[in-house]
Amino acid sequence: MIRITALAAAGAVSLLGSAAHAECSFENDTPVSLLSAGFEAWKAVSDAMAECGNFQAELDQEFRTKQPAAFAANPSLYALGGVANGTITPLVNEGTIRPLDDLVAEHGQHLNENQLIRIDGQVMAIGMMVNTQHLMYRADIFEDLGLEVPETWDEVLEAAAAIREAGVVDYPLGATMQTGWNLGQDFVNMFYGFGGEFVDAQNMPTLNSEAGVNALQMMKAMTEFMDPEYLVSDSTYVQQQFQQGRIAMANLWGSRAGAMDNEAESDVVGLVESAAAPKATEDGPPATTIWWDGVVVAQNIPDETAEAAFRVAMEGLDQEMVENNNDAAVWLIPGYEPTRLAQGAIATLQAQPNARAYPSTTAMGLMHTALGNGVAAFLTGDKTAEQTLEDIEAEYLTAAREAGLVDG
Structure with a gap:
């Protein structure tokens, strides 16, 4: 089982540890490639990896759809992958990433315990944030x-109404509601906030419930204060809305916070602050989920390439990188010092009751896909809440039967 709890707690403290490297500690003569997401933290990490030479990074926000086939190839199309608790599952299920215990023992003695992502007792990923x-x-x-x-x-909706009346921005609220993965994730956050559970012990769906209806209705209420093109709004879209001074609020990834103070592209430097994710109910948890991001090593590559790739990865996750990019993430790496823009993430991690960690399960992956495909029908008025949830459950069940998760 992935040790999410230890990772979440680690985000709330300043981490101390090993000394920084001034440059890459070895000259890499083995070609190493990486496929990961493209947000600022991954740019920082991949730039640090590149210092070792013979390294190529593909930073792509569609990485989650490309990785399974790329790592299933023999040889794998990439030596390293950037993953999160919501994207590692298909790679583990297909056996396309390798256990890292031996490589950690040889080249990762400096890693914090909370960076070692264990699945069934084996280290399968190195957490970075x-x-x-x-x-x-x-x-x-x-x-x-x-x-x-x-x-x-x-209270968000009340504030949005006041901001709209004042006319100080184009839209009071932004949200990552792009049809597909982003829209599914926003529903996941809100559904958990209302106390919902997606499946039962037999992996049967439990979506069509009061929590499901409440989540849809709250998301619909949000859209009244948003850009009408919200179904194309991903994280980059919302980030740019903030930077251009077009919105006043959003529930946005903590990894995007540093961009608000990027003087090269932001018109709102020093004006954006952060707070805990809003709750769906007065006594509930923050309506969000906790994630980690980290690095995996491909199975279908020679052991020598895997060792070189791991050493390159360690250079990308060293203290020097953190010191040069402290604001890019809530790092798990030694040397991180929480900043002003990290306070919202830290407050969310420390909230009681706790926000849920995103489940790293096959069932959740199938449910997330069905949500991303189906939620928009309610937001656009094409279906009722109950019909929307019923149809999402039906799509999930079809996929779950094909995957052998539920009986026919």
């Missing part, structure tokens, strides 16, 4: 309008 979607907001607008920072989604 924790991530979560939490509230970011324009502090100057809130101060000018005398608004309190929202703690619940009902």
Whole structure:
């Protein structure tokens, strides 16, 4: 089982550890390639890996759809993969990534225990950061309008109404509701916030419930304050809305926070603050999920290539990289010092009751796909909430039967 709890706790403290490397500690003469997401933290890590030479990175926000086939090839198309607790599962299930215990013993003695992602007792990934979607907001607008920072989604909607009436931004609210994975993830967050459970012990769906209806209705209420093109709005879209001064609030990934103060591309430097993810109910957890990101090594490559790839990865995850890119993430790596823009992620990680860790299960992967395909029908008014949830359950069941998760 993946040790999410230890990782989540680690995000709330400053991590101390080994000394930084001034440059790559070895000259890599083996070609090493990486396929990962493309946000700022991965750019920082891949740049540090490149210092060793013979390294090529493909940073692609569609990495999760490309990795299974790429790593199943023999030889694998990439030596290294950037994964998260929501994307590692198909690679583990197909046996296309290798246990790292021997490589950790040889080249990873400096790693913190909470970086060692174990599945069934074996180290299968090296964690580099924790991530979560939490509230970011324009502090100057809130101060000018005398608004309190929202703690619940009902309060978010109240603040959005006041901001819309003031006419100080194009849209009071942004959200990552792009049809597909992003929309599914926003539903996952809200559904857990309302106390929902996706499947029972037999992997049968339990989506069509009061929590499911409440989640859909809250998401629909949010869209009244958003850009009408919200179904194409991914993380980069929302980040740019913030940077261009077009929105005042969003529940956005913590890994995007540093971009708000990037003077080369942001018009709101120093104006965006962060807080815990809003709750769906007064006494509930933050309506979000806790994630980790990290590195895996391909199975279908020679052992010599795997060793070189692991050593390159260790250079990308060293203290020097963190010191040069401290604001890019809530790092699990020694040397990280929490900053102003990390406070929302830390508050979310520390909240009681705890936010849920995103489940690393095959069933959840199938459910997430069905959600991404189906939720939009309610938001656009094509289906009722109950029909939307019923159809999503039906799509999930078809996939679950094909995967052997439930009986025919």
